[in-house]
Amino acid sequence: xxxxxxxxxxxxxxxxxxxxxxxxxxxxxxxxxxxxxxxxxxxxxxxxxxxxxxxxxxxxxxxxxxxxxxxxxxxxxxxxxxxxxxxxxxxxxxxxxxxxxxxxxxxxxxxxxxxxxxxxxxxxxxxxxxxxxxxxxxxxxxxxxxxxxxxxxxxxxxxxxxxxxxxxxxxxxxxxxxxxxxxxxxxxxxxxxxxxxxxxxxxxxxxxxxxxxxxxxxxxxxxxxxxxxxxxxxxxxxxxxxxxxxxxxxxxxxxxxxxxxxxxxxxxxxxxxxxxxxxxxxxxxxxxxxxxxxxxxxxxxxxxxxxxxxxxxxxxxxxxxxxxxxxxxxxxxxxxxxxxxxxxxxxxxxxxxxxxxxx
Amino acid sequence: xxxxxxxxxxxxxxxxxxxxxxxxxxxxxxxxxxxxxxxxxxxxxxxxxxxxxxxxxxxxxxxxxxxxxxxxxxxxxxxxxxxxxxxxxxxxxxxxxxxxxxxxxxxxxxxxxxxxxxxxxx
Amino acid sequence: xxxxxxxxxxxxxxxxxxxxxxxxxxxxxxxxxxxxxxxxxxxxxxxxxxxxxxxxxxxxxxxxxxxxxxxxxxxxxxxxxxxxxxxxxxxxxxxxxxxxxxxxxxxxxxxxxxxxxxxxxxxxx
Numbered sequence: 001x002x003x004x005x006x007x008x009x010x011x012x013x014x015x016x017x018x019x020x021x022x023x024x025x026x027x028x029x030x031x032x033x034x035x036x037x038x039x040x041x042x043x044x045x046x047x048x049x050x051x052x053x054x055x056x057x058x059x060x061x062x063x064x065x066x067x068x069x070x071x072x073x074x075x076x077x078x079x080x081x082x083x084x085x086x087x088x089x090x091x092x093x094x095x096x097x098x099x100x101x102x103x104x105x106x107x108x109x110x111x112x113x114x115x116x117x118x119x120x121x122x123x124x125x126x127x128x129x130x131x132x133x134x135x136x137x138x139x140x141x142x143x144x145x146x147x148x149x150x151x152x153x154x155x156x157x158x159x160x161x162x163x164x165x166x167x168x169x170x171x172x173x174x175x176x177x178x179x180x181x182x183x184x185x186x187x188x189x190x191x192x193x194x195x196x197x198x199x200x201x202x203x204x205x206x207x208x209x210x211x212x213x214x215x216x217x218x219x220x221x222x223x224x225x226x227x228x229x230x231x232x233x234x235x236x237x238x239x240x241x242x243x244x245x246x247x248x249x250x251x252x253x254x255x256x257x258x259x260x261x262x263x264x265x266x267x268x269x270x271x272x273x274x275x276x277x278x279x280x281x282x283x284x285x286x287x288x289x290x291x292x293x294x295x296x297x298x299x300x301x302x303x304x305x306x307x308x309x310x311x312x313x314x315x316x317x318x319x320x321x322x323x324x325x326x327x328x329x330x331x332x333x334x335x336x337x338x339x340x341x342x343x344x345x346x347x348x349x350x351x352x353x354x355x356x357x358x359x
Numbered sequence: 360x361x362x363x364x365x366x367x368x369x370x371x372x373x374x375x376x377x378x379x380x381x382x383x384x385x386x387x388x389x390x391x392x393x394x395x396x397x398x399x400x401x402x403x404x405x406x407x408x409x410x411x412x413x414x415x416x417x418x419x420x421x422x423x424x425x426x427x428x429x430x431x432x433x434x435x436x437x438x439x440x441x442x443x444x445x446x447x448x449x450x451x452x453x454x455x456x457x458x459x460x461x462x463x464x465x466x467x468x469x470x471x472x473x474x475x476x477x478x479x480x481x
Numbered sequence: 482x483x484x485x486x487x488x489x490x491x492x493x494x495x496x497x498x499x500x501x502x503x504x505x506x507x508x509x510x511x512x513x514x515x516x517x518x519x520x521x522x523x524x525x526x527x528x529x530x531x532x533x534x535x536x537x538x539x540x541x542x543x544x545x546x547x548x549x550x551x552x553x554x555x556x557x558x559x560x561x562x563x564x565x566x567x568x569x570x571x572x573x574x575x576x577x578x579x580x581x582x583x584x585x586x587x588x589x590x591x592x593x594x595x596x597x598x599x600x601x602x603x604x605x606x
Binding site for chain 1 (some may be wrong): 364382388389390392393394395403405410412414431434435437438439446456458461462463476
């Protein structure tokens with residue numbers, strides 16, 4: 001029985017995109033326990049809902065997170081549309097799918113870059129982000145902003161995309177797909193990457209399900225569950241299957257996210273080809289009254305919006321349960337037993353988006 | 360999207376028993392959230408199995424803000440229950456990892472506690 | 482043929498850098514890029530719809546003095562003002578707002594007078 005020391009991890013750490021604090025209880029080089037501590041970016045957005053007009057909350061919800069911004073506004077708009085029983089036009093649904101999947105490609109490329117950086121593999125990090133720049137250019141051309149799209153609204157989308165721009169997007173996607181395949185080839189095949197991630201951060205299938213893991217963390221442990229199967233926006237009309245791996249370790253999570261990039265590119269192609277002509281919004285008047293629980297799939301997992309409205313222009317309750325919040329208990333389970341040098345990549349493997357977690 | 364959703368009203372003391380049943384039935388915990396109602400809070404526990412959503416709903420009066428923990432069945436609920444303690448000022452009994460109201464670093468205690476049902480926050 | 486990492490690194494060493502040599506090379510903005518809001522004050526009738534719709538309160542309209550002011554640092558480029566104006570006075574330009582060294586320099590005021598100033602001038606808070 002060695003002596004135990006407590007080492008603080010975070011809030012400032014080179015691998016963390018956002019600040020989180022973990023107290024690591026160590027015995028020699030091995031972790032025995034990990035105690036999380038949040039609250040560095042708590043902005044009190046749930047309380048802001050009581051003061052702002054519910055139409056303006058679309059902009060606030062988009063800014064809960066910088067990486068998965070569009071899907072937050074998509075979830076919010078879908079929730080309010082469910083409460084007010086608004087029928088969104090088909091073209092708007094397909095445009096939403098297109099932007100949501102572009103958001104997913106951009107987020108997974110960002111994560112692959114950060115994972116490479118956490119392993120110390122800087123050239124791979126730079127190459128991933130170089131391809132991500134192309135995705136950001138595509139997003140800017142269709143929506144006007146690189147990270148904050150500003151296109152979703154209650155009742156549809158705020159801008160249409162011309163056919164010429166869609167054609168150009170399809171061509172860009174071919175280049176992006178080829179370059180992603182080169183990068184994924186390195187992640188999947190490179191022996192130095194393998195030595196760091198294979199067999200590390202194991203989360204068994206039963207643990208993942210019992211602890212409420214979501215997203216790629218859950219699908220890398222063999223559980224076939226993807227919130228896009230619920231059929232919101234136009235996902236019910238497109239053909240796709242969730243990506244599942246059975247490795248249960250970090251390598252499996254890398255492979256799930258890598259394969260999801262290609263799946264998203266195929267979904268964008270399907271959405272652009274199947275997009276019907278027509279209006280992109282319906283006019284929505286009045287105030288919402290009612291309650292709903294809406295679930296969508298963010299790049300990091302299942303996002304739950306629980307909204308209750310009482311007929312005034314402010315919402316009674318605006319509750320966001322983000323995927324990283326649900327992935328913290330699995331993280332606390334994965335850490336004991338590993339070595340200190342593996343902690344950064346394990347923390348990064350759940351794709352922590354702490355600004356989402358602590359709205 | 361709300362494909363198949365159901366809400367069941369339960370009493371506070373029934374929660375550990377009901378959640379143990381759900382755990383044995385293979386349900387996964389999704390979220391725990393709260394809505395302010397007249398002189399109390401309405402806590403909703405949501406569970407998912409094969410894309411169906413089932414929720415248990417209970418009311419906690421402001422006069423007696425105490426809840427039993429469900430971490431016996433779902434250990435992952437400790438994050439949600441700590442958040443309830445922080446934001447609403449409730450007390451959850453039997454919490455194994457209790458941050459005692461310091462889970463989030465915030466400027467005021469229980470910021471969502473005094474929100475009245477008409478939506479205006481206290 | 483898939484290049485491994487050594488192949489990709491050699492290829493990057495042999496080809497042009499992926500980065501642009503800013504400010505010598507500037508990327509042309511796309512048509513849809515949201516850069517900053519500018520105003521055609523000559524058409525404005527000071528109905529204040531834009532001020533009511535702005536989610537951050539960045540717009541300040543003064544009907545008596547016939548001025549329209551925007552705080553470019555508060556503006557989140559949502560273009561709600563562009564969408565709601567019946568006379569299409571505000572427009573979204575593709576160039577971004579230049580950086581300022583003092584907070585009050587981000588307030589840009591447009592005054593409708595006998596000789597309107599189309600470029601805007603720094604305003605009072």
